[in-house]
Amino acid sequence: xxxxxxxxxxxxxxxDVVWELWATPKGLSSWWGPNxxxxxxLTMELHEGGTFSYTMRASSPEMAEKMKAGGRPSEFTVNxxxxxxxxxxxxxxxxxxxxxxxxxxxxxxEAADGVHMTLVIDATKPEMTGGAAGGWRSAVDxxxxxxxxxx
Amino acid sequence: xxxxxxALADPRRRQIVELLLEQDRPVGELVQALPIAQSxxxxxxxxxxxxxxxxxxxxxxxxxxxxxxxxxxxxxxxxDRYRALWEExxxxxxxxxxxxxxxxxxKES
Numbered sequence: 001x002x003x004x005x006x007x008x009x010x011x012x013x014x015x016d017v018v019w020e021l022w023a024t025p026k027g028l029s030s031w032w033g034p035n036x037x038x039x040x041x042l043t044m045e046l047h048e049g050g051t052f053s054y055t056m057r058a059s060s061p062e063m064a065e066k067m068k069a070g071g072r073p074s075e076f077t078v079n080x081x082x083x084x085x086x087x088x089x090x091x092x093x094x095x096x097x098x099x100x101x102x103x104x105x106x107x108x109x110e111a112a113d114g115v116h117m118t119l120v121i122d123a124t125k126p127e128m129t130g131g132a133a134g135g136w137r138s139a140v141d142x143x144x145x146x147x148x149x150x151x
Numbered sequence: 152x153x154x155x156x157x158a159l160a161d162p163r164r165r166q167i168v169e170l171l172l173e174q175d176r177p178v179g180e181l182v183q184a185l186p187i188a189q190s191x192x193x194x195x196x197x198x199x200x201x202x203x204x205x206x207x208x209x210x211x212x213x214x215x216x217x218x219x220x221x222x223x224x225x226x227x228x229x230x231d232r233y234r235a236l237w238e239e240x241x242x243x244x245x246x247x248x249x250x251x252x253x254x255x256x257x258k259e260s
Binding site: 011139 | 159239255
């Protein structure tokens, strides 16, 4: 995986509908969790520095059992913080990821063929680790680069 | 996985990893290359070893440290999986979006 992941999709739908699914608790919880899980949005403070938190829990005893067998909790809460919110344009947040943060941002742009969505996932940002070359992520990247030179 | 990330979150330990990427090295060489005392280097090496990121072997009187590639590959694979999880999530988004639109169309017709 490179330093940054970008996923682009085009939604054949009005921007209002797309935004509502991303930026309302009811909308987001309808698709956020994987099959077999329900998502309860606890807080969604749509402004920079606002809290975005949700609880994901196994929706059946079977799934809870499966998680337990895999040594994972059947319910967990994610506490993220919005880093940028521009209505119907940008939604960005950082969430705890190991000892550091995962940065996720999604932007929307209306075009003739629909809403163009760009999702960017950054495992670490250099400026957040005191300029220390991008945290643990840089070590993994360097390792991958080293492997590439050997093969 | 968390102990791996924790171990690599420290800039000094990442420096050690970089030195070991070049080649396996005895502790003495690492101490020479780093501006910290031997005790500090040993502590960092112990943390890296506990996280499964480095291994150690004895060569005569020396202890030689090297990286364990499998742990790094695990980390890399895990990051790839994160992208796959988002792709799946966006597929669900698409399904829900279509449902929302047809519900809206039904209401309007």
